[in-house]
Amino acid sequence: MKNDTQTPKASDLRQWLAHLEATGRLAVMREGVPLKHRLAAIAKRLDGTQAAYFPKPDGHAVPVVSGFVSRRAWIAEAMGVAESGLLAAFRQAADRPLPWREVDPGTAACQQVVHRMDAGSDLRALLPIPTHSEHDNGPYITAGLVIARNPLTGVQNVSINRIQVHGPDRMAILMLPRHLLAFYKAAESQGQALDVAVVIGADPLTLLASQAITPIDHDELEIAGALHGAPLPVTKCVTNDVRVPAGAEIVIEGRILPEVREPEGPFGEFPKYYSAQENREVIVVDAVTTRRDPIYHTIVPAEMEHLLLGAIPREATMLAHLQRSFPGVLDVHLSVGGVGRYHLFVKFRKQREGEPKNVILGAFGAHYDIKQVVVVDDDVDVHDPQQVEWAVATRFQADRDLIVIAGAQGSVLDPSTTVTGGWADSDEPAPPHLQGIGAKMGLDATRPVAYRGHVFTKVRIPGEDEIDLDEEIDRGARVDWQAGTVKS
Structure with a gap:
């Protein structure tokens, strides 16, 4: 609803x-x-x-x-x-x-x-x-x-x-x-x-x-x-x-x-x-x-219910935290696929090259649960995972736009985290100070500030957002497929 x-x-x-x-x-x-x-x-x-x-x-x-x-x-x-x-x-x-x-x-x-x-x-x-x-x-x-x-x-x-x-x-x-x-x-x-x-x-x-x-x-x-x-x-x-x-x-x-x-x-x-x-x-x-x-x-x-109760307050805190240092941050979303805790999508209006990387580092410092940050432009809806994936597919190159931070504190409930000192292969749980150690990954999926022509312009059709299908579709119409005519 x-x-x-x-x-x-x-x-x-x-x-x-x-x-x-x-x-x-x-x-x-x-x-x-x-x-x-x-x-x-x-x-x-x-x-x-x-x-x-x-x-x-x-x-x-x-x-x-x-x-x-x-x-x-x-x-x-x-x-x-x-x-x-x-x-x-x-x-x-x-x-x-x-x-x-x-x-x-x-x-x-x-x-x-x-x-x-x-x-x-x-x-x-x-x-x-x-x-x-x-x-x-x-x-x-x-x-x-x-x-x-x-x-x-x-x-x-x-x-x-x-x-x-x-x-x-x-x-x-x-x-x-x-x-x-x-x-x-x-x-x-x-x-x-x-x-x-x-x-x-x-x-x-x-x-x-x-x-x-x-x-x-x-x-x-x-x-x-x-x-x-x-x-x-x-x-x-x-x-x-x-x-x-x-x-x-x-x-x-x-x-x-x-x-x-x-x-x-x-x-x-x-x-x-x-x-x-x-x-x-x-x-x-x-x-x-x-x-x-x-x-x-x-x-x-x-x-x-579990994921949203945790995600929404974190999103509100993340948005306020990032906007204090980066006024170009417009919206954030902790994705359902990232269990409402680990994967953060950030909508950002970029003015200078390099800014998205600073945003990524700021997000990692805001909460230790954050494991992956994707920064996208202001023409991408961060609440739509398909749009975020599209931005990664078309605006991101791993050798240029990827940040990896090894050995950072992460969520102790993330089963992929590793520990040091041989505890990873032990039947005994690691001591608390070794739990949740993992890597952070940031992806700058923003287009260049300046580019030629329309190479990075998102395709759209004029008027597509204003279409009212109830006005355009004749719900009572039937096609006579033999005569090729329409009857209401």
């Missing part, structure tokens, strides 16, 4: 799901779909076309939903902007966050029902947690916003982390070297656990805000408020001081234990490969609070 006009913003998950259902973009499944593999398989088949709603999965009382932000146009619609204004609107919210508004815990919808974990309590019985991919090592929470407070400053951080549930009240969490891990290391260095909340069933805009690329001690819930156009209502957890979105469906409260590691993985990640089993940090669960009749959200790994 194309969105070229402003629409109401998604105030909460249920309002957004009702809107999708009313516009034919939500499919309700038959009751009882198995949580192991089958639910994820069905959601994947509908990926990018309809959200999937599963009542009573495996007979569980709590329904599951997936895929409700699986198209770029839907995310723009939830924000109330045209798709062309998506990155600008997100960047504005990130630059002008709104402090959240705290509400009394007794009034917060996310705490209408409180389950305190005690002997006999089992998280897997309380919540319908799916097992997604073929070789996943059990059920995983994939759409949980992990919220924690900096032990040194008290400022919160929000991120989405994969979490394996492997006991009644124990979960293993993957923390990449970002803010949450820094908070945990600060707490662990003092021999303390880090209080956390895992929020499941947040509205689309809060989900998107959680993926913002910000400096440490910038609370993403304040960006969520800016996206909503009003301070986000939050409430304090029942068992700790973490503040969570008051309108969320489910909140798991717990602590990441110091000096405790347990096996996690394998797990099918966003590059569409499995991460190996390693010892990870452990969350012990203290309580689960929910709305009455809650809805559980799961993200099918490596599919469009």
Whole structure:
């Protein structure tokens, strides 16, 4: 569904799901779909076309939903902007966050029902947690916003982390070297656990805000408020001081234990490969609070909901970062083929030879996940991979326009990265300081600033963009092929 006009913003998950259902973009499944593999398989088949709603999965009382932000146009619609204004609107919210508004815990919808974990309590019985991919090592929470407070400053951080549930009240969490891990290391260095909340069933805009690329001690819930156009209502957890979105469906409260590691993985990640089993940090669960009749959200790994939630905030950050140094940068796109993380396409209005190479180097410095950068001219749509490939095919020569940087830090989840010291052939995982080492590649697919005649002029037919086919085609016409005449 194309969105070229402003629409109401998604105030909460249920309002957004009702809107999708009313516009034919939500499919309700038959009751009882198995949580192991089958639910994820069905959601994947509908990926990018309809959200999937599963009542009573495996007979569980709590329904599951997936895929409700699986198209770029839907995310723009939830924000109330045209798709062309998506990155600008997100960047504005990130630059002008709104402090959240705290509400009394007794009034917060996310705490209408409180389950305190005690002997006999089992998280897997309380919540319908799916097992997604073929070789996943059990059920995983994939759409949980992990919220924690900096032990040194008290400022919160929000991120989405994969979490394996492997006991009644124990979960293993993957923390990449970002803010949450820094908070945990600060707490662990003092021999303390880090209080956390895992929020499941947040509205689309809060989900998107959680993926913002910000400096440490910038609370993403304040960006969520800016996206909503009003301070986000939050409430304090029942068992700790973490503040969570008051309108969320489910909140798991717990602590990441110091000096405790347990096996996690394998797990099918966003590059569409499995991460190996390693010892990870452990969350012990203290309580689960929910709305009455809650809805559980799961993200099918490596599919469009997963890729877009990560790509759009990164694109907005990349665009702002590059434009500060290179005013000729007009647009950026993290391609789906590059799993929304690794391959960046940059639209650039070149004034001097050599500028695209500087843009490439600037992009590599903006985020270590970026593995390949293609710079194209302003007559190329970076959101159309076919046009980008055309630019590479006709404006790029490898001996002149290629940049390769060896031995750089890349994504630790990229299975093609190599490590030093013989770890590549070892059954043991490499130590963290050796993980994710790989090469960066930049392609200058721009035409020369000056050239003769029309050798680099893109072929077009005058008026082709203004044609209205409904005016040109006679829908009721029929050809008499014997007489060679047309009858309306």
